[in-house]
Amino acid sequence: xxxxxxxxxxxxxxxxxxxxxxxxxxxxxxxxxxxxxxxxxxxxxxxxxxxxxxxxxxxxxxxxxxxxxxxxxxxxxxxxxxxxxxxxxxxxxxxxxxxxxxxxxxxxxxxxxxxxxxxxxxxxxxxxxxxxxxxxxxxxxxxxxxxxxxxxxxxxxxxxxxxxxxxxxxxxxxxxxxxxxxxxxxxxxxxxxxxxxxxxxxxxxxxxxxxxxxxxxxxxxxxxxxxxxxxxxxxxxxxxxxxxxxxxxxxxxxxxxxxxxxxxxxxxxxxxxxxxxxxxxxxxxxxxxxxxxxxxxxxxxxxxxxxxxxxxxxxxxxxxxxxxxxxxxxxxxxxxxxxxxxxxxxxxxxxxxxxxxxxxxxxxxxxxxxxxxxxxxxxxxxxxxxxxxxxxxxxxxxxxxxxxxxx
Numbered sequence: 001x002x003x004x005x006x007x008x009x010x011x012x013x014x015x016x017x018x019x020x021x022x023x024x025x026x027x028x029x030x031x032x033x034x035x036x037x038x039x040x041x042x043x044x045x046x047x048x049x050x051x052x053x054x055x056x057x058x059x060x061x062x063x064x065x066x067x068x069x070x071x072x073x074x075x076x077x078x079x080x081x082x083x084x085x086x087x088x089x090x091x092x093x094x095x096x097x098x099x100x101x102x103x104x105x106x107x108x109x110x111x112x113x114x115x116x117x118x119x120x121x122x123x124x125x126x127x128x129x130x131x132x133x134x135x136x137x138x139x140x141x142x143x144x145x146x147x148x149x150x151x152x153x154x155x156x157x158x159x160x161x162x163x164x165x166x167x168x169x170x171x172x173x174x175x176x177x178x179x180x181x182x183x184x185x186x187x188x189x190x191x192x193x194x195x196x197x198x199x200x201x202x203x204x205x206x207x208x209x210x211x212x213x214x215x216x217x218x219x220x221x222x223x224x225x226x227x228x229x230x231x232x233x234x235x236x237x238x239x240x241x242x243x244x245x246x247x248x249x250x251x252x253x254x255x256x257x258x259x260x261x262x263x264x265x266x267x268x269x270x271x272x273x274x275x276x277x278x279x280x281x282x283x284x285x286x287x288x289x290x291x292x293x294x295x296x297x298x299x300x301x302x303x304x305x306x307x308x309x310x311x312x313x314x315x316x317x318x319x320x321x322x323x324x325x326x327x328x329x330x331x332x333x334x335x336x337x338x339x340x341x342x343x344x345x346x347x348x349x350x351x352x353x354x355x356x357x358x359x360x361x362x363x364x365x366x367x368x369x370x371x372x373x374x375x376x377x378x379x380x381x382x383x384x385x386x387x388x389x390x391x392x393x394x395x396x397x398x399x400x401x402x403x404x405x406x407x
Contacts, residue, residue, distance in 0.1 A: 024046055024047060024048045025042075025045065025047045025048070026047060026048060026049075026050040027040040027042055027047035027048060027049050027050070028042060029042070030049055031091075033049045068085075068090040068091065069090060069091055069092075069093040070083040070085055070090035070091060070092050071085060071090075072097040073092060073097065076092050119140060120140035121140075164179075164185070164186050164188050165182075165187050165188070166187060166188050166189075166322060167179075167180040167182055167187035167188060168182060168187075168324060168360035168361045169324060169360065169361075169363075169402040169403055169404075170189050170191040170402065170403030170404055170406055171401065171402050171403030171406070172187060172189060172403070173189035173191075173403065176406075178190070182360065191403075191404070191406075192285060193230060194230045194231060194232050195229070195230065195231045195232070195285045195286055195404050196231070196232050196234045196282065196283065196284040196286070196321070197231050197232070197233050197234065197284060197285070197286045197287075197288065198233075198234050198235050198250070198251055198278075198279075198282060198284035198287045198288070198323075199215075199217050199233065199235070199250040199251065199252060199288045200235075200250075200251045200252070200261065200275075200278075200287055200288065200289050200290075200291070201251075201252050201253075201261070201288075201289060201290040201291045201328075202253060202254060202255065202256050202257075202261075202290070202291060202293060202294050203252065203253075203254035203255065203269075203382060204216070204252075204290045204293065204330075204331065204391070205217065205250060205251075205252030205288070205290055206237065206240055206250070206252030206253055206254045206269060206270075207239075207240020207246075207252070208240070208254060208382045214239075214240045214246035215240055215252065215383075215388060216383070216388040216389075216392040216395065217233070217246065217248060217250060217252075217392075218246040218248075218388070218392075219385075219388055219389045219392035219393075220391075220392035220395055220396060221233070221246075221248060222392075223392055223393065223396045224396060224399075224405070227396075227400065227405050228405070229399075229400075229404065229405040231404075233248040233249045233250060234249050234282040234284050235249040235250040235251040235252075235278070235282060236249070236251065236270070236271070236273070236278065236281075236282075237249065237250045237251060237252060237253070237270050240252075251272075251278055253265070253267075253269040253270055253272045254268075254269040255267060255269055255294055256269065256272060256294060257291075257292075257294045257295045257298065257300065257305075257308075258291050258292050258295050258305050258308040258309050258312065259295075259300075259305075261274075261275055261291055261308075261312055262274065262275055262308050262311055262312050262315075264277070275312050275315045275316065276315050279315055279316050279319045279323070280319060280320075283319060283320060283321035284319075284321060284323050285321055285322075285323055285324070285404075286323060286324055286326065286399065286404065287316050287323050287324070287325045287326065288326050288328075288365075288395055289309075289312070289313070289316075289325055289326065289327050289328060290328040290330060290331075290367070290391075291309060291312070291330075292305050292306075292309060292343075292346050292350070293330055293331075293333060293343060293346075293381075295308075295346075296333070296339050296342040296343050296346055297333070297336075297339050299342075302342060302345055302346055302349060303349070305346065306346070306349045306350065309327075309350070309353070310353065310357075313325055313327070313357075313362060317362070322361070323361070324361045324362075324363060324402065325361065325362045325363065326363050326365050326395060326398050326399060326402075327350065327354055327362055327363065327364055327365060328350075328365045328367045328391075328394075328395070329347040329348075329351050329364060329365070329366055329367060329368055330346060330347050330350065330367065330368065331367050331368055331371045331375075331383060331387065331391065332344065332368055332371055332372075332373075333380070333381055334373050334376055334380035335379060335380040335381040350364070351364060351366075363398055363402060364398075365394050365395055365398045367390070367391050367394045367395070369394075370390065371390055371391075374386070375387030375390055
């Protein structure tokens, strides 16, 4: 941390009494106030800018006031116009070399130099968030640290700003105040009143002709409704393959492969227009993705299937609605040994892909854990009601854990 000459804050007047303000000397030169906040540093003490400060607005006066010019720009690594050389504060000026090499004695620490400022006990004393505060009639630095009790205090970047990014999931708002923390910065949680959910995939999503099945979507609807989740299912499809007992919208296409979900394909299961068209038409907030089993059934390359899955996810993440993808590692297949083995490998690759991607908007759903052959129908390829319930519970657990049922 570079000592920035401990100039105080614009908001100092909120923290100091009138008498304390009156006791601060007037800066001899306005050049001691490099950030134009009305406060400067001269002769190893804070000073305030007044009209007379501009009468001495020249470099020689500033230097005479104790503002030493840094010899190289390397003494000012954060580019704020202030550096530290030879155990003293310095100012970057016209005679400062542009050399970025770090000169000797440019890294002050509280223990190594007497003039270093104290660490603020709380970020609350830094109202303008510039990293400097005022406590006990002295300047102090606001850093990520712990107070004497060991509890964490907030750094300036812990305050929400208009420019703060959106949080990836609602669960990051632990205090229900509309803000969370992600990637070491504050983010904004702006959860819609009703979440638009798109179930995307093959017959595991669509449903199938065995036993009038509506897929996991129907038990998922029951679970989410019972949990008072506010949601709307979206998509161009209605009902399920050959049956229409559950008609909530979705984007499941029986028999379709990952490349067909990506590029589009028309068969008896429906008119699949491709993910780019679909995602931009419906703008979901959440996508439940279970895909790849048919690719394995047809003997397609596993790595190619994962690559196509990555392209599908890339299109989804680029949508204006900033969707979060809940990516299933696919349930087992028991109808054929070769296909079953490839499905297991595919599940492993999906898990590795999600881990490597390390994107908070792509969340792995472990649907295969706890799934067994007794959860399959007679074809050993499609889940029976117990299997559909299992998949629904896995998707809901991930969905709820992300905070989408907390509206």
